[in-house]
Amino acid sequence: MPDYSLEKEYAQKGYKVICGVDEAGRGPLCGPVFAAACVLPEGVEIEGLNDSKKLTEKKREKLFDIIREKAIAYCIASASVEEIDELNILEADLLAMRRAIDGLSQKADFALIDGNVNRGFDIDSASVIKGDSISMSIAAASVLAKVARDRICTELDRDYPQYKIAKNKGYGTKDHISALFEYGPSPIHRKKFIRFLDEKR
Numbered sequence: 001m002p003d004y005s006l007e008k009e010y011a012q013k014g015y016k017v018i019c020g021v022d023e024a025g026r027g028p029l030c031g032p033v034f035a036a037a038c039v040l041p042e043g044v045e046i047e048g049l050n051d052s053k054k055l056t057e058k059k060r061e062k063l064f065d066i067i068r069e070k071a072i073a074y075c076i077a078s079a080s081v082e083e084i085d086e087l088n089i090l091e092a093d094l095l096a097m098r099r100a101i102d103g104l105s106q107k108a109d110f111a112l113i114d115g116n117v118n119r120g121f122d123i124d125s126a127s128v129i130k131g132d133s134i135s136m137s138i139a140a141a142s143v144l145a146k147v148a149r150d151r152i153c154t155e156l157d158r159d160y161p162q163y164k165i166a167k168n169k170g171y172g173t174k175d176h177i178s179a180l181f182e183y184g185p186s187p188i189h190r191k192k193f194i195r196f197l198d199e200k201r
Helices: 005-012 057-070 081-087 089-102 136-159 174-183
Strands: 018-024 033-039 073-079 110-114 124-128
Touching (some): 005 018, 005 110, 005 124, 005 136, 018 089, 018 136, 033 089, 057 136, 073 081, 073 136, 081 089
Parallel strands (some): 110 124
Antiparallel strands (some): 018 033
16 A cells, blocks of 8 residues: 655655656557646545555545645646657656646655656656555555546547447457447547557558
8 A cells, every 4th residue: 555655755855845646548549648746745644545546436536536635736737649649658648747747836846756767857756666556645646647537538438439438448448449440540549559450451
């Protein structure tokens, strides 16, 4: 379960405002990639908070509101399908993370970044592998990003119901791929992620 050990470690090194940062939506075939940055009060209890992937959708939705209420500052940002196609998913992911950090109402001086890449940030940072299972701040950011991304999928589903995006969240499920072959790609599909359509023609 995540705790505040990392936040305390970097606070002892002199950092004043430490944010956790995580993303959602790197793997899907369509839609933007989301990232969130979150600064929590020192030691604040948020019951049930964990890596968003280990939580039910109902639990994430509940925690989404609690996190926003208890956070000192948070920001949810994204990078568009066009930016993903232009840059590649990793660079778009990092762009969304930078936007989330920059958008904090209380500026952070250190960022705990989920994963193993943390380059290009304007503040000091550290990458934390499986950080959403280790750090409370990253776990909070994980939930914010995941819920925001899932909500966008519900909106995209209304515009493009044939792909069942509300259900598959944009991932390459059997139904989603079958729909791509039947209807072709939409403007919200990531071109670099659906090259298999050309390969099988």
